[in-house]
Amino acid sequence: MSYRIETNCVQAGWEPKDGEPRILPIYQSTTYKYDSAATIGEIFDLKADGHTYSRLSNPTVAGLEEKVNALEGGVAALGTASGQSANFFAVFNIASAGDNFVAFTSIYGGSVNLFAVTFKRMGIEVRFATPQMSDEEVEALFDERTRCVFGETIANPALNVFDIERYAGIAHKHNVPLIVDNTFATPILLKPFEYGADIITHSMTKYMDGSAAVMGGMIVDSGNFDWEAAGKYPELTEPDDSYHGVVYTRDFGKAAYITKARVQLMRDLGPTLSAQAAFQFYLGIDSLAVRMERHSENAMKAAEFLSAHPKVESVNFPLLPTSDQYELAKKYLTKGCCGVVSFVVKGGREKAMNFMNALNMIDIVVHVADARSCILHPASTTHRQLTDAQLEAAGIQPGMVRFSVGIENIEDILEDLTQAFDKI
Ligand SMILES: Cc1ncc(COP(=O)(O)O)c(C=O)c1O
Structure with missing residues (x-):
């Protein structure tokens, strides 16, 4: 069957x-x-x-x-x-x-x-x-x-x-x-x-x-x-x-x-x-289909919010029409693009770190892709061993933050981002 x-x-x-x-x-x-x-x-x-x-x-x-x-x-x-x-x-x-x-x-x-x-x-x-x-x-x-x-x-x-x-x-x-x-x-x-x-x-x-x-x-x-x-x-x-x-x-x-x-x-x-x-x-896989739907939906809303935020330099999310990945995303990711959004905070590495420290609900963890929203600074953690040239080749800037959008209510996620931006 x-x-x-x-x-x-x-x-x-x-x-x-x-x-x-x-x-x-x-x-x-x-x-x-x-x-x-x-x-x-x-x-x-x-x-x-x-x-x-x-x-x-x-x-x-x-x-x-x-x-x-x-x-x-x-x-x-x-x-x-x-x-x-x-x-x-x-x-x-x-x-x-x-x-x-x-x-x-x-x-x-x-x-x-x-x-x-x-x-x-x-x-x-x-x-x-x-x-x-x-x-x-x-x-x-x-x-x-x-x-x-x-x-x-x-x-x-x-x-x-x-x-x-x-x-x-x-x-x-x-x-x-x-x-x-x-x-x-x-x-x-x-x-x-x-x-x-x-x-x-x-x-x-x-x-x-x-x-x-x-x-x-x-x-x-x-x-x-x-x-x-x-x-x-x-x-x-x-x-x-x-x-x-x-x-x-x-x-x-x-x-x-x-x-x-x-x-x-x-x-x-x-x-x-x-x-x-x-x-x-x-x-875990029992709920995978419904979770991926919610992750993708929340990430899309978070990416749109971040794109419009004055303290954000750039947002990387393949399903944003401004993304250089948009054409490929439309072809391969017709059902959504998962919960991961990366973005660059204006002001570089230090401002990015300050922003992360100011978050309340969204945790700083060395992890990605789970039900709870979490955030990480790739250049100083997962990709720390890479040289600057390798970082560039992997598409990672010093001020880049990798945001794994969870399945919480999107309003709570956006409110946490807003209050953290207000503090920097
Ligand atoms: C795309 C991808 N592949 C492989 C791995 C390695 O998997 P694991 O941490 O389960 O060893 C990771 C970990 O973050 C990953 O993101």
């Missing part, structure tokens, strides 16, 4: 059999009992389905994976302990020392670090592209060792809207998949597979949870990328010696990429999503 996305938020995933709990249970167990040693052997050989050890899989985590997979319209999904580990796995699953990949500069600062510093230590080179580059300039970054293209559907915090169709076209021309981080948009506002993306990642920590209570990540595969035809992914198309010769594409078809990430990377590196966290995400 196929339902619309709002219905899938509450109905997809766990399907109880006769007499089973209606709500996905928390299977708080590291291990699973079988009557026969032979059955466990079959599961270990990946010839039979089943759980053996919770580092690799757990029924509660599987319920969540199925739900997110249904929302994104993929073939398989893998939960991880954080968004960072999801992005790490998404690239590392198909890149080894000596390989490179193309990533866009307007992405989360933690991803910039992971790609530019940690991947470099592993011998994997990131080649940064900017949204301003022509197709030819982006294509000039590719060579025979390029393994994927990576972008964020709505960039944190610059809020650039990623032109998925355009970059999927370039990636596919060079026989590599397009990976997109869909954390801010969530599948409620944007479904990247419909525009040609091949793999989606999430920091579940954000809107998927919605309460700022749990950490987690997710990778979803569309199953559309043809690893065999691309001819450059031996880790998927040739025997895996670390798993007694399994050939992922031959043995798992469209689920090859996720199966490899699970049985090889999760086995060896182990950033497992816990059953407790999976359960909380599962409940």
Whole structure:
């Protein structure tokens, strides 16, 4: 039965059999009992389905994976302990020392670090592209060792809207998949597979949870990328010696990429999503569709208010007609643009800090994308490790404030902003 996305938020995933709990249970167990040693052997050989050890899989985590997979319209999904580990796995699953990949500069600062510093230590080179580059300039970054293209559907915090169709076209021309981080948009506002993306990642920590209570990540595969035809992914198309010769594409078809990430990377590196966290995400997603609608509506009103405020230098919100992202936003974000608005307070870094300190209800926290309105100064927090040039490339000015508009009554939000501006 196929339902619309709002219905899938509450109905997809766990399907109880006769007499089973209606709500996905928390299977708080590291291990699973079988009557026969032979059955466990079959599961270990990946010839039979089943759980053996919770580092690799757990029924509660599987319920969540199925739900997110249904929302994104993929073939398989893998939960991880954080968004960072999801992005790490998404690239590392198909890149080894000596390989490179193309990533866009307007992405989360933690991803910039992971790609530019940690991947470099592993011998994997990131080649940064900017949204301003022509197709030819982006294509000039590719060579025979390029393994994927990576972008964020709505960039944190610059809020650039990623032109998925355009970059999927370039990636596919060079026989590599397009990976997109869909954390801010969530599948409620944007479904990247419909525009040609091949793999989606999430920091579940954000809107998927919605309460700022749990950490987690997710990778979803569309199953559309043809690893065999691309001819450059031996880790998927040739025997895996670390798993007694399994050939992922031959043995798992469209689920090859996720199966490899699970049985090889999760086995060896182990950033497992816990059953407790999976359960909380599962409940959080019940309200995702209504929350995203309210977040988007409140953010639009806040962006309009800020645009008209004399103490604000500029406002960045893709659905404002004045935004340079407006055309892309109209194409990709027809249902709204999530709750994140960034703006620059007149007077630079110090005035921005004073404004934040003067807020009452809106908290200063290192977080974004949850039900409570919150605010942060990217240049001195999430993006602190970036050089001035990297900050500029990520679209971050010293006076920029990232405002995550919650689902409170918009009048309370605007009143708090007003009184804080009055104090500076
Ligand atoms: C777009 C995006 N991707 C990935 C991450 C990393 O996720 P996590 O904090 O769950 O590790 C974040 C965190 O803010 C993010 O905003």
